[in-house]
Amino acid sequence: MRIVPIPCLRDNYAYLVICEATRRTAVVDPSESGPVLAALQREGVGLDAIWNTHHHLDHTGGNKELLDAYPELEVIGHVLDQGRIPGQTTFAGDGDEISLGDEVRARIIHNPGHTRGAISYYMPDLAAGRPEGQSEAGTIPSAAAVRPAIRSAIFTGDTLFAGGCGRLFEGTPGQMHASLSRLAELPEHTEVFCGHEYAAVNLRFAAEVEPGSKAVAERRKKVDQVRQNGQPTVPSTIAEERATNPFLRSQVPAVAASAQANESPANNSPVEIFAALRRWRDRF
Numbered sequence: 001m002r003i004v005p006i007p008c009l010r011d012n013y014a015y016l017v018i019c020e021a022t023r024r025t026a027v028v029d030p031s032e033s034g035p036v037l038a039a040l041q042r043e044g045v046g047l048d049a050i051w052n053t054h055h056h057l058d059h060t061g062g063n064k065e066l067l068d069a070y071p072e073l074e075v076i077g078h079v080l081d082q083g084r085i086p087g088q089t090t091f092a093g094d095g096d097e098i099s100l101g102d103e104v105r106a107r108i109i110h111n112p113g114h115t116r117g118a119i120s121y122y123m124p125d126l127a128a129g130r131p132e133g134q135s136e137a138g139t140i141p142s143a144a145a146v147r148p149a150i151r152s153a154i155f156t157g158d159t160l161f162a163g164g165c166g167r168l169f170e171g172t173p174g175q176m177h178a179s180l181s182r183l184a185e186l187p188e189h190t191e192v193f194c195g196h197e198y199a200a201v202n203l204r205f206a207a208e209v210e211p212g213s214k215a216v217a218e219r220r221k222k223v224d225q226v227r228q229n230g231q232p233t234v235p236s237t238i239a240e241e242r243a244t245n246p247f248l249r250s251q252v253p254a255v256a257a258s259a260q261a262n263e264s265p266a267n268n269s270p271v272e273i274f275a276a277l278r279r280w281r282d283r284f
């Protein structure tokens, strides 16, 4: 199994998921078709499925043209996104298992908050896979190219970002906090592939929230270097997010104190602190 990040639009990421045994391939969140078709050509594979994390146009905008090129595509999204995802053929729910070729099994995690039908695709058992980024010329080099094989991975769309989380367009702070808490409980080595390249600004915010955090300062430095080299910051890991992402840390006293000082939450519960952090980030 290999994961290939594809920069799209201004700061979106689509991803190819390739089962190397069978060459069957899915694309996660094709915001536009051009870069995806080019990546398929570079990799020498066809396309079998679209995995949409939610209905927003900057995650589904390429669906129609990809269906024109590959009319047999399976198009997966949450059942609540019925009528909102172009070409949707599979209406998934929390806990559903999907497969691709011999090597790829993914579990659907329903994480409402950004939108009501937002889902993540969690792949728990990838031990047999090869490190990503080791294909021929044209593949985007990423930090993962020099790391050992991925053991587990997740595509989080606009729910969990590197160092941040998505805005609350259709959900409540309580829903989003519960959704993010579920993701935070995944194994720490799980690699997180999110929908946008927002890591630098997210970590600038994290440093405002926790000015005394060495972990945030170190991650920020690393991310700034990666961006200066023009490389994607994905993937991160659940361990990194737990250590530095303020939206997974509303139970931490320093984070709660910072939210109290800046946004006056109604009380000190993790959900109210989360809501205050999200309001603060919205105007950051």
Ligand SMILES: [Zn+2]
Binding pocket: 054, 056, 114, 158, 166
């Ligand atoms: Zn979105």
